[in-house]
Amino acid sequence: MEDPRPSSIRKPIFMAIGAALLVSFAGCASDDGADLASLGEVSQATRCDDDDHQASVGLALEIENGVGAPLKVKKGQKFHINQIDLRAVVDAAVDEGVAALDHTGDFSTLDWRGVSLADQEFVLLSNADGTFTRRRFFRNAKWMNQSNSFVVRQENAAGATLGSPIVLNAGSDDKRRESDDFFARRYRAIQWTNDCVSATNCVGATKFQEEALVELRYTRSPEKTFTIHPNTTRLRVTWSQKSNASYTIPVTQIQNPTYAYGFSIDLDALTPPRADGTYAPGTDIRYRITLRDGQGARLHPEGSLPTYNEVVFGANEPGIQYYRAFFDPTTTYYRRKHRERMLMSQIIGPAQDVKPIRSIAELSQFLGPEDVQTVGTFARDNVFAQFRLFPTSSDLFGGAFDPLRAGWARTPPDNWVYSLPADARPGTYLVTVKGRRTYLGEDVPFSRTVQIQVGTTTKTVAKLNTGPCTSCHSGGGELSKVLHGNDNRAACASCHVPLGFELEGPIAVRTHFIHSRSNRFDERLDKCSACHLDQAGIQRTSKAACLSCHKSYPQSHVAQFGPIESMYVGGGRESFDQCTSACHTTHPKSGLN
Numbered sequence: 001m002e003d004p005r006p007s008s009i010r011k012p013i014f015m016a017i018g019a020a021l022l023v024s025f026a027g028c029a030s031d032d033g034a035d036l037a038s039l040g041e042v043s044q045a046t047r048c049d050d051d052d053h054q055a056s057v058g059l060a061l062e063i064e065n066g067v068g069a070p071l072k073v074k075k076g077q078k079f080h081i082n083q084i085d086l087r088a089v090v091d092a093a094v095d096e097g098v099a100a101l102d103h104t105g106d107f108s109t110l111d112w113r114g115v116s117l118a119d120q121e122f123v124l125l126s127n128a129d130g131t132f133t134r135r136r137f138f139r140n141a142k143w144m145n146q147s148n149s150f151v152v153r154q155e156n157a158a159g160a161t162l163g164s165p166i167v168l169n170a171g172s173d174d175k176r177r178e179s180d181d182f183f184a185r186r187y188r189a190i191q192w193t194n195d196c197v198s199a200t201n202c203v204g205a206t207k208f209q210e211e212a213l214v215e216l217r218y219t220r221s222p223e224k225t226f227t228i229h230p231n232t233t234r235l236r237v238t239w240s241q242k243s244n245a246s247y248t249i250p251v252t253q254i255q256n257p258t259y260a261y262g263f264s265i266d267l268d269a270l271t272p273p274r275a276d277g278t279y280a281p282g283t284d285i286r287y288r289i290t291l292r293d294g295q296g297a298r299l300h301p302e303g304s305l306p307t308y309n310e311v312v313f314g315a316n317e318p319g320i321q322y323y324r325a326f327f328d329p330t331t332t333y334y335r336r337k338h339r340e341r342m343l344m345s346q347i348i349g350p351a352q353d354v355k356p357i358r359s360i361a362e363l364s365q366f367l368g369p370e371d372v373q374t375v376g377t378f379a380r381d382n383v384f385a386q387f388r389l390f391p392t393s394s395d396l397f398g399g400a401f402d403p404l405r406a407g408w409a410r411t412p413p414d415n416w417v418y419s420l421p422a423d424a425r426p427g428t429y430l431v432t433v434k435g436r437r438t439y440l441g442e443d444v445p446f447s448r449t450v451q452i453q454v455g456t457t458t459k460t461v462a463k464l465n466t467g468p469c470t471s472c473h474s475g476g477g478e479l480s481k482v483l484h485g486n487d488n489r490a491a492c493a494s495c496h497v498p499l500g501f502e503l504e505g506p507i508a509v510r511t512h513f514i515h516s517r518s519n520r521f522d523e524r525l526d527k528c529s530a531c532h533l534d535q536a537g538i539q540r541t542s543k544a545a546c547l548s549c550h551k552s553y554p555q556s557h558v559a560q561f562g563p564i565e566s567m568y569v570g571g572g573r574e575s576f577d578q579c580t581s582a583c584h585t586t587h588p589k590s591g592l593n
Contacts, residue, residue, distance in 0.1 A: 056225040057261045058082025060443035061237065061249060065089065066106045068237070068249030073441045074261070075253035078227045081152060081168055083443055085336070086214040098138050098189040098210045107212045110241055115141035115189060119567040122199045125501045132199045136191040137334045144173040144187035149240045154232040162229040170216055174519040183218035183477035188334055200565065217338055220476030228253060254440065259318055262294015263437035263446045270415065278453040281424035288415040289345065289433050291320060300414070308391050308399060308408035319439030322390065326400050332504055332568065333514045343435040346387040346494035347418045348376065350427025352460040353383045354490045356508045358576040362500040366393040367401070371416055375497045378423055385494035388416050426455035432491040434484040447486035462490035465537035472522070498576060504568030512548035513568055525549065529591030538592060541584040542577060543570030
């Protein structure tokens with residue numbers, strides 16, 4: 001397999017933004033269309049009268065190595081800034097951590113004092129030449145821990161400012177303040193070592209890349225709106241960390257776009273249930289998805305979806321998205337998980353048995369002939385679960401390994417079959433689809449879950465032993481807005497299983513990992529009762545359960561269970577096995593003892 005990382009990962013490309021103002025009110029186009037060369041020339045009343053009832057659209061901005069990615073937007077649309085991605089990259093031939101970023105490239109003027117290694121992880125799949133890739137994640141540079149702010153202005157072709165600037169308080173790395181305008185605020189540096197001799201050893205490596213990232217997403221201030229002025233040809237973005245520089249994002253306005261903003265997905269069972277509204281165990285149920293814009297218009301013809309090549313490399317006008325981590329690698333918590341953009345569906349049930357799945361789904365399943373992967377069985381996992389990727393996994397992942405990319409050229413159908421097992425337990429089963437759309441500056445997720453009854457008309461519910469997430473996930477960070485836009489946590493476990501090439505898949509592992517690294521988590525990390533509802537929920541001891549949160553364990557454990565090799569699950573495939581039922585039956589200071 002050729003190196004799946006894009007030239008944008010293998011070569012320098014990035015971004016920046018500088019200088020915050022003290023003005024913090026929203027700007028709209030003036031009624032008479034006049035260009036405004038300075039702030040305050042038009043009152044709020046004259047700017048916004050025509051726009052008061054227009055819903056604003058969340059805008060996603062991207063700047064790479066100082067160059068703004070061009071935007072096409074609907075003419076006259078009202079926006080708020082929902083997402084900012086900035087990135088800088090430099091190549092290196094020696095192992096120097098991320099030292100080159102301090103003196104080379106677009107972030108070289110920032111204060112890098114204090115930067116330190118936080119975590120590291122190898123990619124389990126080898127590169128095309130048989131080497132392996134290691135990722136090292138750095139934090140705590142002074143610029144990351146300082147309060148950051150951004151200013152976005154509209155400008156005409158002559159450089160005159162139109163309307164008032166939008167001032168965004170970005171805060172410091174993941175710190176939680178009520179005045180911050182984004183729920184997620186992550187500042188990172190990453191070193192990629194691309195020619196390690198094994199998945200544990202990088203001795204002699206000479207192909208390094210150093211990358212700096214700013215990720216801001218999920219606005220907490222949707223009221224900070226601006227309407228695109230008819231004369232706007234670019235946005236100028238400045239960043240408080242780079243007060244002597246600013247960056248431009250070219251803007252093209254579309255008078256009558258083909259589609260509307262917004263995104264939804266219909267999920268329909270084409271196989272009807274029995275007369276009592278239930279499905280019998282052993283039934284094959286055909287499903288169909290229909291992707292639509294915010295006004296209900298179809299984004300694809302009935303019966304088919306666009307090819308992978310059309311979505312990723314071609315003219316994909318509707319903005320449908322597929323998995324693209326082959327070209328823009330994602331890493332849980334540390335790198336651009338919001339840009340992975342997988343379109344997929346799952347079924348799991350019965351609801352009363354929903355739990356994390358610890359059986360490993362092998363790469364061979366993804367490359368095999370089946371278009372649906374069975375990842376949970378009653379005999380093995382005490383729950384039934386299947387998922388389906390779009391395009392089908394053999395085309396999606398097979399295309400990455402095939403030099404001819406034949407799978408990427410095949411047209412995916414919009415329908416597929418989930419096969420209930422003959423031993424399906426009675427209850428409510430959850431069928432979910434999740435995806436993402438990017439269209440005219442908007443980057444938005446959507447999930448839909450429907451319920452079916454199997455073997456009984458009596459509805460059953462999931463018995464989750466964690467929660468309530470809403471104590472933190474509010475004010476812009478609701479689960480219905482972040483990640484996949486899915487606030488039904490019972491409908492996660494089927495997609496989130498450990499993969500042979502990505503062991504950290506389970507939602508429990510990712511939740512532990514993210515919350516143990518995030519400065520936004522307000523409780524002590526050893527206070528399990530902040531999320532866990534009962535003692536039973538913290539008593540399954542495994543490497544994955546413990547070392548997805550803890551960064552170390554005693555030397556006696558190293559001698560008995562091996563050294564820590566994975567920042568996510570502790571070790572390898574054995575990490576999901578229960579270590580013991582005799583030890584760790586309680587957790588000190590958990591609040592559940």
